[in-house]
Amino acid sequence: xxxxxxxxxxxxxxxxxxxxxxxxxxxxxxxxxxxxxxxxxxxxxxxxxxxxxxxxxxxxxxxxxxxxxxxxxxxxxxxxxxxxxxxxxxxxxxxxxxxxxxxxxxxxxxxxxxxxxxxxxxxxxxxxxxxxxxxxxxxxxxxxxxxxxxxxxxxxxxxxxxxxxxxxxxxxxxxxxxxxxxxxxxxxxxxxxxxxxxxxxxxxxxxxxxxxxxxxxxxxxxxxxxxxxxxxxxxxxxxxxxxxxxxxxxxxxxxxxxxxxxxxxxxxxxxxxxxxxxxxxxxxxxxxxxxxxxxxxxxxxxxxxxxxxxxxxxxxxxxx
Numbered sequence: 001x002x003x004x005x006x007x008x009x010x011x012x013x014x015x016x017x018x019x020x021x022x023x024x025x026x027x028x029x030x031x032x033x034x035x036x037x038x039x040x041x042x043x044x045x046x047x048x049x050x051x052x053x054x055x056x057x058x059x060x061x062x063x064x065x066x067x068x069x070x071x072x073x074x075x076x077x078x079x080x081x082x083x084x085x086x087x088x089x090x091x092x093x094x095x096x097x098x099x100x101x102x103x104x105x106x107x108x109x110x111x112x113x114x115x116x117x118x119x120x121x122x123x124x125x126x127x128x129x130x131x132x133x134x135x136x137x138x139x140x141x142x143x144x145x146x147x148x149x150x151x152x153x154x155x156x157x158x159x160x161x162x163x164x165x166x167x168x169x170x171x172x173x174x175x176x177x178x179x180x181x182x183x184x185x186x187x188x189x190x191x192x193x194x195x196x197x198x199x200x201x202x203x204x205x206x207x208x209x210x211x212x213x214x215x216x217x218x219x220x221x222x223x224x225x226x227x228x229x230x231x232x233x234x235x236x237x238x239x240x241x242x243x244x245x246x247x248x249x250x251x252x253x254x255x256x257x258x259x260x261x262x263x264x265x266x267x268x269x270x271x272x273x274x275x276x277x278x279x280x281x282x283x284x285x286x287x288x289x290x291x292x293x294x295x296x297x298x299x300x301x302x303x304x305x306x307x308x309x310x311x312x313x314x315x316x317x318x319x320x
C-alpha cells in the first residue's frame with residue numbers, strides 16, 4: 001500500500017514538472033531585495049551599451065578633434081538606459097511566456113514569481129521613457145529632428161525582441177537586430193550627433209561593436225540552447241546547432257581584430273587592441289570546450305568586457 005502511494009506521488013510530481021514551462025510550479029526563493037533588481041538589470045551586458053558610444057565618439061574625433069563630452073554623455077545615457085530597459089522587458093516577456101523557468105543563468109524576477117509581472121513591466125517602461133528623454137535632449141541640442149524616428153525604432157526594437165505576439169528574438173532574428181542597433185545605429189548615431197559626418201572609421205567601428213554584441217548573444221543562447229529548444233524559442237543557436245554556433249561565435253570575435261589591424265596601418269596605436277585577445281582567447285576556449293552550460297556565463301562576461309577594452313584602446317588610437 002505504501003509502495004503504491006509513493007508511486008502515485010512520484011507520477012504526480014512528474015506531471016507537475018513536465019510539459020509547458022509556463023505551467024510548471026514556481027519555487028519561492030525568499031523576499032526580493034535590491035540585489036535581485038540589480039541582477040535583473042544584468043549589469044554584465046552594459047559594456048555592450050558603453051562600447052559603441054566610445055567607438056562612435058572616437059570616430060567623431062577623426063573629423064572633429066573637439067570632444068563634445070556633453071553629447072557623448074547623453075549618448076551614453078541613452079544607450080545604457082535602453083539596455084537596462086530591454087533587460088527588464090525581456091525579464092517580463094520571457095517570464096509571462098514561461099521560457100525562463102529552467103534557465104541556467106541567474107533567476108529572473110518574473111519567472112521566479114517573487115515580483116508581479118506588471119511591476120517588472122512598469123520598470124522596463126520607466127527606463128525606456130528615461131532613454132527617450134535623453135534622446136530628445138540630444139535631438140533638441142543638435143536640431144536633428146529626423147533622429148526622433150531612429151530613437152522610436154530603437155525602443156520598438158527593444159520591446160519586440162521578446163515582446164509582442166511574434167518576437168523576433170524567438171525566430172532567429174536576434175543577431176541581425178543586435179548587429180543593427182548595437183553596432184550600426186549606436187556607433188553611427190553617436191558619431192553623427194557629434195560631428196555631422198560618418199567617416200569610414202565610424203562604419204568599421206560599427207561593424208566591430210555589432211559583432212561583439214552578437215557574439216555575446218550567441219554565448220548566451222548557447223548556454224540556454226536546451227531550455228530554449230524545449231520552450232519553443234527558435235533562436236539562431238537552436239536552428240543551426242551547437243557546433244555551428246561555436247564556429248560563428250569564433251568568427252564574430254576575430255573579425256573586430258582584423259578591423260583593428262586595418263586601422264593600425266593609419267593609426268599605429270590600434271595594434272594595442274590586440275591585448276584584448278588575452279580575454280577573448282579564454283572565452284573562445286570555453287565556448288569550444290565547456291562541459292556544463294554554466295561555464296558559458298564566464299565566456300559571456302569575458303566577451304562583453306572585451307568589447308569595452310577594445311573600444312577604449314581604439315579610442316586611444318583614433319582620437320589621440
